[in-house]
Each structure stands twice: as C-alpha cells, then as structure tokens.
Amino acid sequence: MKFRAEIDVMPLKALLDPQGKAVTGSMKNLGLPEIENVRIGKHITLEVEADSKDTASAKVDDACKKLLANQIMEFYEFEIFEN
Amino acid sequence: MSKFGVVIFPGSNCDQDMIYVLRDIMGQEVVELWHKDTDLKGCDFIVLPGGFSYGDYLRSGAIARFSPIMEKVIEFANKGGYVLGVCNGFQILCEAGLVPGALLHNNDRKFICKNVFIKAENNSTLITSEVPTGKALKIPIAHGEGKYYADAETIKQLNENGQIIFRYCDENGNVTDAANPNGATENIAGVCNAGKNVFGMMPHPERATDGELSNIDGRWIFDSLLSMVKN
Numbered sequence: 001m002k003f004r005a006e007i008d009v010m011p012l013k014a015l016l017d018p019q020g021k022a023v024t025g026s027m028k029n030l031g032l033p034e035i036e037n038v039r040i041g042k043h044i045t046l047e048v049e050a051d052s053k054d055t056a057s058a059k060v061d062d063a064c065k066k067l068l069a070n071q072i073m074e075f076y077e078f079e080i081f082e083n
Numbered sequence: 084m085s086k087f088g089v090v091i092f093p094g095s096n097c098d099q100d101m102i103y104v105l106r107d108i109m110g111q112e113v114v115e116l117w118h119k120d121t122d123l124k125g126c127d128f129i130v131l132p133g134g135f136s137y138g139d140y141l142r143s144g145a146i147a148r149f150s151p152i153m154e155k156v157i158e159f160a161n162k163g164g165y166v167l168g169v170c171n172g173f174q175i176l177c178e179a180g181l182v183p184g185a186l187l188h189n190n191d192r193k194f195i196c197k198n199v200f201i202k203a204e205n206n207s208t209l210i211t212s213e214v215p216t217g218k219a220l221k222i223p224i225a226h227g228e229g230k231y232y233a234d235a236e237t238i239k240q241l242n243e244n245g246q247i248i249f250r251y252c253d254e255n256g257n258v259t260d261a262a263n264p265n266g267a268t269e270n271i272a273g274v275c276n277a278g279k280n281v282f283g284m285m286p287h288p289e290r291a292t293d294g295e296l297s298n299i300d301g302r303w304i305f306d307s308l309l310s311m312v313k314n
Contacts, residue, residue: 015232016266018192067149070142070178072185073232 003048003056007078009069010041044068047083056080085311087111088126090156090172092118092147097133097170097289104289105130109305118150128165128308129156131172133225133287143186143228144174153179165209165311166281170226173273173283182276182283183241184233186226190266194227198298199264201249201272201286202256208275210282211248213307219256220300222286224264229285231267231274238268249273249284 011017020039027035046063050056057080069076087105091098098115106113114124118136123129136147147153153175160166160181168176176182189195200219203211214220233241241247249272253262263270265285273284288301 015187016190018188018190022192067145068141070145070185072177072234073187 001050001052001056002083003050003053004081004083005044005046005048005056005060005078006081007044007046007060007064007068007076008041009044009064009074009076011039011074015073041074053080053082085111085128085309086124086126087113087128087130088116088123089113089130089132090116090118090152091132092134092136092150094136094138095132095134095171097287100287100289101130101132101169104292104301104305108292108302109309111309116152118147118152120152121155123152123155123159128167128311129159131156131166131168131175132289133170133172136171136175139171139228142174142178144171144176144178147171147175148178157181160276160281163278163280165308167210167308168281168283169287169289170224170229170285173285174228176281176283181281182274183237183246184231184274186228186285187230187232187266188228189226189230189264192227194225195229195264196223196225197264198223199272199286200252200254200256200262202252202258203249204247205245207245208248208279208282209311210273210275210284210304210307212310214303217256218303219252219254220303221254221291221298222288222301223290224286226265226285229267230265231271231285233268241271241274242269244277246275246277246279247271247273248275248282249286
C-alpha cells in the first residue's frame with residue numbers, strides 16, 4: 001500500500017528564528033501588529049510504500065531522525081494518510 | 084610529508100584554494116577525493132573544504148553527509164584518523180555527528196564575508212599546537228549559517244574537555260559580544276571531537292596563507308597541522 005506523509009520540521013522553540021523574527025517585524029508595517037511570534041520551518045511531503053500505516057510511520061520517523069530534521073536545532077511532527 | 088585528501092562535493096568551491104595551500108605553500112602531497120569515491124587513497128589527513136555542497140539543500144551539509152566518500156571518512160575518523168572541516172566542511176562534520184553541535188543561521192540572517200579575529204583556546208590540540216595562545220589571528224569568514232550552537236550541557240563538556248579550539252575575539256584577543264560576528268554560543272568559531280582528531284571551524288585559514296594576499300595568519304594553523312609530520 002502507498003501512504004503519504006505530511007511532515008513539519010520547525011526550529012526548536014528555545015532557539016532564535018531570525019527569519020520568523022524578520023517576518024514578525026514586517027507584520028507591524030502591514031497594519032497587523034496583533035500578529036506575533038512568527039516562526040518559519042519546512043513542510044515536507046513524501047510517499048512511502050508499506051504494508052501498514054504503522055510500518056509507514058516507522059519508516060517516516062527513521063527518515064526524519066536520520067536526515068529530514070536535525071534534532072539539535074529542530075523538531076518534527078508528521079501525519080500519515082492512505083493514498 | 085603527509086598525504087592530504089581534499090574531498091570535492093558537487094557545490095564545493097574552496098577545494099582548489101585548500102589544495103593550492105597544502106600543495107604549493109605547505110609542500111605536501113595532496114589528492115582530490117570525489118564525493119562518489121569509496122576509497123581514501125591512502126591519505127593520512129582528510130580535509131572537507133568550504134562551499135555549498137549539494138546546494139545547501141535541506142540544511143547545510145545535511146545531504147553531503149550521506150555521500151559515499153563520507154562513509155569512509157566517518158570510519159577513518161572513528162579510528163582516530165585526522166579530519167579537518169572548514170566552513171561547509173564544518174557543517175558536514177556536525178551533520179555527520181563527528182563533532183558536537185550544529186550551525187544555525189547567523190543572528191542577523193546576512194551572509195557575512197569579512198576578516199574577523201579568532202584566538203586559539205589552548206595548544207593541546209594538533210590544529211592549535213603551534214598557534215600562540217592569546218594571539219588574535221586575522222582570518223576571513225564567509226557564511227550565512229555559521230552560528231555555532233549546542234545545548235548548555237554540551238557546551239559545558241566542550242569547555243571542560245578543551246574541545247573549543249577557536250573563539251571569535253577583537254584584534255587584541257578579547258572575547259567580546261561585539262567581536263562575535265554571527266551570534267555563536269560563547270563566541271565559538273571552531274571545535275573538535277572528544278578524541279581531538281576531528282576539527283571543525285567556520286573561518287577560512289586557506290584564504291589567509293599566501294603572502295600575495297597580504298595576510299598569512301592562517302599559516303599558524305597549517306604549521307600546526309604539519310607538526311603531526313615533524314613529530
């Protein structure tokens with residue numbers, strides 16, 4: 001079976017996100033000063049062939065740990081969908 | 084004589100500078116190692132040069148870390164072989180887990196290309212063995228993601244084990260916030276692993292070694308590396 005993963009990789013909450021900070025600053029210029037704490041990460045989608053949702057999930061978790069996220073500076077979350 | 088291997092990844096752009104310095108200025112034998120090679124060709128010192136390996140896709144150094152040559156470099160390093168990573172090479176070493184920590188976007192998000200000053204923390208590692216401690220070396224940096232970061236516990240261990248090799252300082256050797264170009268934790272410009280055989284640094288000593296460029300402060304670092312051969 002083929003599954004689709006929707007993965008979010010975000011900078012750790014304790015770390016400064018200079019990109020998010022710059023975008024937060026520009027919200028004031030847009031006239032939206034109520035918007036704060038913009039943080040910017042990555043959204044990754046991929047397809048994975050697996051026998052079950054659990055197996056698919058384990059493979060995606062492995063990919064996140066080994067390559068897609070660097071856990072020294074980022075955390076990740078994902079959801080698996082049947083394609 | 085020592086046999087240096089300089090690894091070339093797609094997107095490396097400081098490889099020829101490194102080869103020129105090691106071969107023509109320092110008089111060493113140098114071989115080029117392609118990222119697809121699976122053999123270190125008998126080298127006793129491996130250098131990962133600067134650049135934008137694999138276009139810096141995903142994260143700087145993240146994809147290079149899985150290239151075929153890196154499997155051999157990791158094996159070599161784990162057996163105690165000497166490895167130096169400069170700039171993107173340092174990022175690759177971090178991604179490979181050969182040195183602790185990670186390199187984040189500079190605090191101001193700018194790509195910074197300028198001369199800075201760094202000083203050696205001690206003389207107890209090969210790469211700093213001939214560098215006068217306390218002397219501020221003028222060495223250029225050129226990076227967008229060079230802010231060294233590790234958690235507090237790791238930083239404590241690095242300090243205790245003498246694994247911090249260089250810190251950013253002012254021209255008089257004072258480690259100050261103003262002299263920190265990118266927001267690096269504790270002004271860290273370079274670290275080594277616990278075995279003190281793998282070295283990573285953001286500044287480019289190979290750009291400060293040829294007298295024609297009016298700055299040879301980087302030569303202290305190359306002289307240190309070559310003390311391995313002399314002793």
